[in-house]
Amino acid sequence: MFEGEDGNPPTAPQIKLINFSIGDPFRPFHHNISTWAKLIDWLSYRYNVLFIISAGNKVDDIVLDIPEADFDQTSAADVQIATLRKMIEGNFDRKILTPAESINSITVGSSHHDSHGPFNFPQRKNLITSPFLLSPISRIGFGYNNSIKPEILMAGGRHLYRKHIRQTDPEKTHLKIETGESIVHPPGNLAAMPGAPGDMQKVGYLTGTSNAAALTSNLGAKLYEMLLELNEELPNDQKIPERYFTVILKALLVHGSSWGEAQEIITQIIRTLPGISPQTVKRNIYPYLGYGTVDSEKILYCTDHRVTLIGFGELTTRTGQDAHTYSFPLPPSLGTVNIDKRLAISLAWISPLNFKTAQYRKAHLFFDNLENNGHLALSRNSHDFKLGRKGTVQHDVLTGEYADVFQDGDTINIKVSCREDASGLSRQESIKYALTVTLEIRENVHTMIYEEIRLRLQQRIRERI
Numbered sequence: 001m002f003e004g005e006d007g008n009p010p011t012a013p014q015i016k017l018i019n020f021s022i023g024d025p026f027r028p029f030h031h032n033i034s035t036w037a038k039l040i041d042w043l044s045y046r047y048n049v050l051f052i053i054s055a056g057n058k059v060d061d062i063v064l065d066i067p068e069a070d071f072d073q074t075s076a077a078d079v080q081i082a083t084l085r086k087m088i089e090g091n092f093d094r095k096i097l098t099p100a101e102s103i104n105s106i107t108v109g110s111s112h113h114d115s116h117g118p119f120n121f122p123q124r125k126n127l128i129t130s131p132f133l134l135s136p137i138s139r140i141g142f143g144y145n146n147s148i149k150p151e152i153l154m155a156g157g158r159h160l161y162r163k164h165i166r167q168t169d170p171e172k173t174h175l176k177i178e179t180g181e182s183i184v185h186p187p188g189n190l191a192a193m194p195g196a197p198g199d200m201q202k203v204g205y206l207t208g209t210s211n212a213a214a215l216t217s218n219l220g221a222k223l224y225e226m227l228l229e230l231n232e233e234l235p236n237d238q239k240i241p242e243r244y245f246t247v248i249l250k251a252l253l254v255h256g257s258s259w260g261e262a263q264e265i266i267t268q269i270i271r272t273l274p275g276i277s278p279q280t281v282k283r284n285i286y287p288y289l290g291y292g293t294v295d296s297e298k299i300l301y302c303t304d305h306r307v308t309l310i311g312f313g314e315l316t317t318r319t320g321q322d323a324h325t326y327s328f329p330l331p332p333s334l335g336t337v338n339i340d341k342r343l344a345i346s347l348a349w350i351s352p353l354n355f356k357t358a359q360y361r362k363a364h365l366f367f368d369n370l371e372n373n374g375h376l377a378l379s380r381n382s383h384d385f386k387l388g389r390k391g392t393v394q395h396d397v398l399t400g401e402y403a404d405v406f407q408d409g410d411t412i413n414i415k416v417s418c419r420e421d422a423s424g425l426s427r428q429e430s431i432k433y434a435l436t437v438t439l440e441i442r443e444n445v446h447t448m449i450y451e452e453i454r455l456r457l458q459q460r461i462r463e464r465i
Contacts, residue, residue, distance in 0.1 A: 023097030110156025
């Protein structure tokens with residue numbers, strides 16, 4: 001793909017994304033990074049390409065702590081809680097499959113969601129009702145050195161169960177997982193399937209993390225086209241060099257993720273577990289949600305009430321070249337009213353590696369905590385800021401609701417820094433990165449922040465020219 005062979009040119013040197021939906025069912029990840037993952041990490045850095053890897057599936061029956069005689073009368077919310085509790089209790093046997101621990105890749109878990117509506121088969125049981133929650137068949141993290149894996153959840157279809165014919169314990173309900181390569185009836189992700197010879201119309205409903213990874217790759221392709229269209233509109237001196245596309249895509253794919261309603265649902269269970277303090281609740285949510293479920297609309301489109309800015313560059317560990325500061329212009333209208341607002345920041349890079357040390361990742365890039373930024377009153381209700389620095393994607397979400405005190409022309413400054421992690425990072429070696437920042441407010445207000453920010457950015461560009 002990237003290097004010619006036998007005198008022939010490379011076949012696809014322009015490729016930025018590679019979908020990899022293969023996992024080793026005999027090697028769930030627990031501690032030591034695999035040779036397979038190391039190879040993918042090296043290829044990512046060597047050829048500036050992003051691998052999108054499925055987290056792997058756990059296709060097993062499930063036994064819930066609900067009496068079989070009461071199961072059909074149990075509310076959907078209680079069945080969901082019982083299912084999540086059983087998944088959390090058995091988390092050791094649900095770890096992501098090698099090579100999903102690769103640190104330079106994006107690992108994708110499956111959210112329990114698809115585009116189909118209700119189904120009319122009462123013998124088929126849907127155990128999870130929230131589209132923000134992971135599927136009962138999706139595997140969980142952490143990744144290497146407690147990095148966040150999977151980073152995101154994407155809609156992998158609702159996988160259903162049936163009550164087992166033989167119930168051996170009256171105090172429990174044994175549910176048998178539906179199996180088979182495809183299901184004739186929904187729910188699930190509708191996909192092309194092999195048919196009879198000459199049949200080009202065969203389809204079936206599939207579920208799992210391979211579907212979720214494929215949909216993530218599809219979103220990545222749309223974002224790539226968006227970057228190409230953006231470059232066509234920009235003047236020559238402002239175009240995005242194509243060598244930064246990979247890290248920009250990596251940042252954008254994570255940027256639209258959030259925990260949503262799943263945070264409170266899982267928190268209710270985790271708080272009751274032994275050894276969990278209030279300070280570690282968020283940390284224990286990450287294996288099941290990563291950074292959250294992706295909302296593609298938030299990264300594909302801006303609106304009057306939502307604006308996304310993209311920054312990119314290269315950093316080294318040399319003094320004076322180890323940090324960049326970005327200034328996000330604040331819309332004056334936010335300083336006059338109490339209004340719900342949300343600030344999302346994502347930083348992504350691809351790190352060189354040191355295979356001889358446990359730290360492994362040579363380059364550590366990070367942005368500073370914006371909770372006390374001096375202008376916007378923001379708080380962090382989700383995510384753990386320190387844990388987000390473990391891998392090669394840092395994602396943070398801050399919210400606020402009060403009128404802020406600042407003047408027209410004030411900015412939020414976001415500093416991106418680079419330092420050596422594992423030994424061996426040359427001071428001359430530059431690390432490409434991308435930073436994405438989104439500010440949004442409620443849609444049902446008259447304030448239109450997009451135009452305010454756009455005008456202030458144009459003024460600053462003219463001043464620099």
